[in-house]
Amino acid sequence: MKKLLVLLLLFTVTFTYSQNDDDKLQLEKIYKTSLTNGKSYEWLDYLSNQIGGRLSGSYNAEKAVQYTKSQLDSLGLDRVWLQPVMVPKWVRGIKEYAYIESSPGKTNQVNICALGGSVATPEGGLKAEVIEVKGIDDLATIGKEKIEGKIVFYNRPMQPELIHTFEAYGNCVDQRYAGAMEAAKYGAVGVIVRSMNLRLDDLPHTGSMSYGETPENKRIPAAAISTNDAELLSGMLALDKSLKFYFSQKCKVYPDVQSYNVIGEIKGNEYPNEIITVGGHLDSWDLGDGSHDDGAGCVQSMDVLRLLKETGYKPKRTIRVVLFMNEENGLRGGKKYAEEAKGKGENHVFALESDSGGFTPRGFSFDCDEANFNKILQWKSLFEPYLIHYFEKGYSGADIGPLKDTGLVLAGLRPDSQRYFDHHHASNDTFEHVNKRELELGAATMASLVYLIDKYGTLLPKKVKG
Amino acid sequence: MKKLLVLLLLFTVTFTYSQNDDDKLQLEKIYKTSLTNGKSYEWLDYLSNQIGGRLSGSYNAEKAVQYTKSQLDSLGLDRVWLQPVMVPKWVRGIKEYAYIESSPGKTNQVNICALGGSVATPEGGLKAEVIEVKGIDDLATIGKEKIEGKIVFYNRPMQPELIHTFEAYGNCVDQRYAGAMEAAKYGAVGVIVRSMNLRLDDLPHTGSMSYGETPENKRIPAAAISTNDAELLSGMLALDKSLKFYFSQKCKVYPDVQSYNVIGEIKGNEYPNEIITVGGHLDSWDLGDGSHDDGAGCVQSMDVLRLLKETGYKPKRTIRVVLFMNEENGLRGGKKYAEEAKGKGENHVFALESDSGGFTPRGFSFDCDEANFNKILQWKSLFEPYLIHYFEKGYSGADIGPLKDTGLVLAGLRPDSQRYFDHHHASNDTFEHVNKRELELGAATMASLVYLIDKYGTLLPKKVKG
Structure with missing residues (x-):
């Protein structure tokens, strides 16, 4: 009987917790801002239509680095920088x-x-x-x-x-x-x-x-x-x-060339050494313009930081957007980012990647321990009004994979996947196949999870250095 | 304490019930058949590309009646017929x-x-x-x-x-x-x-x-x-x-003309007088080819009966597909169907409409009493592997609305709605904007619910006449 009572109590606490009015309100603000005043679609328009396909080592990839850095610079973040990384150069x-x-x-x-x-x-x-x-x-x-x-x-x-x-x-x-x-x-x-x-x-x-x-x-x-x-x-x-x-x-392989991960961050005001990373990859294949793979993930990640700012949220932890270079044919950006993070003893507590297209978001998959997963599951009901139902253990993302470490929570946005492979790596991975609302819902869904992780933290964070 | 025990017991029973292996297997068969051997997309191709927009009273609407009837005739149903209905004729x-x-x-x-x-x-x-x-x-x-x-x-x-x-x-x-x-x-x-x-x-x-x-x-x-x-x-x-x-x-209004609802049915082998209706509307606006609104709903409804047959399921109740005429500008087909059903004292126990586009299905909304809704909620977990999460009380569909009666369960398929109004009633409501898999997932989702309703019945069915 006592067990039952405890169970019931736990259920009640969980229920009350997940219905937290502040959180409900903040998610409402995030979704509304993304759908009425989002920047992701405008950024993607430029990336896709003014720059286009941006294979690692190409002139377009370089233009994409400069463009996204300039856009991050304009957001009033605490710091924006380029992280050098050598990338392969294969030309069709x-x-x-x-x-x-x-x-x-x-x-x-x-x-x-x-x-x-x-x-x-x-x-x-x-x-x-x-x-x-x-x-x-x-x-x-x-x-x-x-x-x-x-x-x-x-x-x-x-x-x-x-x-x-x-x-x-x-x-x-x-x-x-x-x-x-x-x-x-x-x-x-x-x-x-x-x-x-x-x-x-x-x-x-x-x-x-x-x-x-x-x-x-x-x-x-x-x-x-x-x-x-x-x-x-x-x-x-x-x-x-x-x-x-x-x-x-x-086709031909040329010697490696210099390129960059593009990074911006808002410094946390309580736990600045706990880092939350959200990102996608800036490079794409050369046949289309890389709108779904992974222009969408990049502009959504950029908008996560902007949406938090626009809705007046002051993060406790440091929130970083990382646009990784060279996911498609080398993963050099992801490896470099993890290598430097480990070298500096940075304490990453959460990393989220969007690299499954700009379609209607359905939820997330999580690569983490049970304790953190159960903690996150308590927030599920907050996402229901936005038709976000999918919270499962699973794969996160290629670029954040190298960060993997005990206590770190990795996650991947899971959009509807039915049409993804109609466009993947083909000449029809283009801007007109991305729907503005679907893209914006994805950005809002990511920002909402980042907000909750930032506010409540993850369990068993590693010892913070420095 | 006793209450708690009852609750726990109820939970256990529900859980066991919803995990029924036969049902799991039947849903697997339905989804697999739809995705590997569906007919909905082929039918829609013909309806959209060989016939096109089919406003009530037009020659195309008449061709659509003949075509869908001929396709239903080929399925080996127990009965296929046309139900006459006078419709308005407005010409652009x-x-x-x-x-x-x-x-x-x-x-x-x-x-x-x-x-x-x-x-x-x-x-x-x-x-x-x-x-x-x-x-x-x-x-x-x-x-x-x-x-x-x-x-x-x-x-x-x-x-x-x-x-x-x-x-x-x-x-x-x-x-x-x-x-x-x-x-x-x-x-x-x-x-x-x-x-x-x-x-x-x-x-x-x-x-x-x-x-x-x-x-x-x-x-x-x-x-x-x-x-x-x-x-x-x-x-x-x-x-x-x-x-x-x-x-x-x-534009000009002409006198009403003769048209038809297209109907096919499989006779139930246990409760033939309990009728389950699944449908969409065959007419469309004239600017596009009516692929999403509501060609998709028609071909999905047709495939519900075919999928049940293909998977070897023998319905207990009579399962009827109804392609309603004139939803867009008069609802004459829906009204006529309900009028005749009531006139004949037919006992409709469940009616499902698909009229929200051929996009990835997310679930259903139900217009019914609490008892039936709670019964249906017990099946929710069966749909989870197919990413069907949305089961809410709400609107069903215009054509089945006139059937509304005590004890009758009305439901509407709820596909992803983000792109629907980009195409709705416009010249770009065309075949190339329907994705084959998304359409087929919708048909399978409908067939799965029809299967469960047929197998377990609804609560408080009306007295069966005749």
């Missing part, structure tokens, strides 16, 4: 070209793009027979004899039955990332991959790939073809295994 | 034209469309000074003297701070629906309304309006202008109250 070169040759002179042109990090095809392009596989494991089964001299075609689609599209992506992306290094071991001369896209369309989707330890002279070119073309190629192969595939790409 | 005529005249010969063209049901402008169009108001209440304050001979410009925007966009719509739409009949009382010669759209763009949004009891010779033409043009006109009026607005529209 002139547009790729590909076709299926079913008999000499009879060709079907194919929508193709080089994977980020790939080598070029030989001078004049590469033409070879094709062997279709459903994944890396198939290579061993098929054996070197049948693969040697051919182009390996990875054609395992994303699973439409999975509700979380990122899970479907996770189940497929090894083909893109490691497909070339694995196929090279079996003597393949090139790799083409079905685009990581849940729908059938004509757009090829790029993304990072790695050669791992493959020596330079053994590296084979890798490219993605559209889902429609993957279906076509697979269908044609079923009829004729001896057809040939041609592709030509002129 | 040639494209409307409008401009702001700031001084003689100096004009800005304006994006305009007649409101559904409006009379035409006089031969040669209508030109008059403009009086801007924020709503119908302003008319009395301003008074007849200042309104007489002028065009009343209703310019109260939808409130961006509301999370539920339908609430913002509800707070605005009186201007469109009743603006003309009210302004006519003060001697206005015409009415223009700011489009019911949360974003700023160039598209005028049509929609129904009524003259109420206004005699025919006192009816004044009413039209909507785009939000950008509303901002422009308001800004120009601030500088010059004597500017003139010109518009011309040739």
Whole structure:
């Protein structure tokens, strides 16, 4: 009986707590300000339409650094700075070209793009027979004899039955990332991959790939073809295994270049050494303008600090926006930020990343211990009026991952993911596919969580230095 | 103490119940079938791209009746039929034209469309000074003297701070629906309304309006202008109250014509006289192709029956799909269906409508008594894996509204509403703005609720006749 009473008491306390009127009011202010006087959409417009795609090491990436720094400078934060980081520079070169040759002179042109990090095809392009596989494991089964001299075609689609599209992506992306290094071991001369896209369309989707330890002279070119073309190629192969595939790409790796993470902060007035970081990545792939991936996350993160200021909130802890450079093909920005934070003995208590598109926010996933997770769950009802229901343990974000440490709470914004992979790394990741309200709701949702974490702190913070 | 025990027991029972493995499995089957082998998107493609906008009384509406009936015929249902209903026929005529005249010969063209049901402008169009108001209440304050001979410009925007966009719509739409009949009382010669759209763009949004009891010779033409043009006109009026607005529209009301509700059903094998109805409306406005409003709801409703069949489920109760005609400008189909149902003493136990767009489903709102609502709430956890969290009391749908009766449970699918009013009643309510997965998730969500209602029944069903 006593246990029951305690349970009931706990329930009552929790309930009262989560209904805290000040918090309700502050969340109302944050959402209203974002929806009526948000800056995220205007910033994204500039980033997408005035700058555009901003692959690490490009002139556009540099322009994005300067632009976002200038915007942070204008917000009256306590400090804005650039954190230098060397980044890789891979350049696509002139547009790729590909076709299926079913008999000499009879060709079907194919929508193709080089994977980020790939080598070029030989001078004049590469033409070879094709062997279709459903994944890396198939290579061993098929054996070197049948693969040697051919182009390996990875054609395992994303699973439409999975509700979380990122899970479907996770189940497929090894083909893109490691497909070339694995196929090279079996003597393949090139790799083409079905685009990581849940729908059938004509757009090829790029993304990072790695050669791992493959020596330079053994590296084979890798490219993605559209889902429609993957279906076509697979269908044609079923009829004729001896057809040939041609592709030509002129991509190239240059030496690393200097770039920057862009950082701004509001100093905490009670616990300035406890740092809350909110961010996204400033670099993007080069085919679209990077509006969803991850312009959205950058402008939302910038607006988190502005929304807290606009609503008159004075943070107890130091709140930092970090626009990470080079998430897409190296994660150098995320690694650098964590390295310097650890070097300086900075005490990060919470880090939040938005890198899943600018769609209607549904909630967060948390990478933290049970105690902190349970504490956060008590705030869930505060978010219900904004249709934010999803609070689960899970993945946070690539850029904040390197910060991971005991006691630190990592979180990722989880927007609706159904349309994300229609645009991801493709030429239609563009501004017109971001809805202003959805973007602003995301910024407000992030600002609300940052507010609550700042106000109530996290459990078991590490010992504060300095 | 006893109360506490009872509470705890109730909690345990509820928990066990909602975790029912059969139900979990059936929902898994429904969602998987919809996402891998759904028909809704294919049907919508035809309805939108081969037929297009289908205003009541139009040839396209008739084609939509024939097409959907033929598709239902192909599903092997127990019965498919057309329910005759007379519908109004309003025709837009040639494209409307409008401009702001700031001084003689100096004009800005304006994006305009007649409101559904409006009379035409006089031969040669209508030109008059403009009086801007924020709503119908302003008319009395301003008074007849200042309104007489002028065009009343209703310019109260939808409130961006509301999370539920339908609430913002509800707070605005009186201007469109009743603006003309009210302004006519003060001697206005015409009415223009700011489009019911949360974003700023160039598209005028049509929609129904009524003259109420206004005699025919006192009816004044009413039209909507785009939000950008509303901002422009308001800004120009601030500088010059004597500017003139010109518009011309040739719309016309014809005598009522014969049309149909399209109905199909699977007979229940235990309680065939208990009827579960699921539907949307087949008519649409004429500017776009009616993909979201309400092609989506129709094809989802059709797929509910198909999904139940495909997954091998044999309904206990009779499950009916109803594609209602004339929701947009008359609700004749909904009224007719209810009238016949009542006339025949049919026992409807549950009715579900999808008429809020084909976006990612978030849940349902229920118009029913507490007992039934609490019963339904017990199923909530079954929907969580599909990110369906929203179960609230509220509005169901226009077409099923006339069925309302004691003991009957009415429900509306609640998709994400953030983008809905970007497209609603405008020329961009088109197929390419519907995402296949989002549409299919909606169909599966509806089918899942229909399955649970069919399996467990509703509380306090009415006495079954016949």
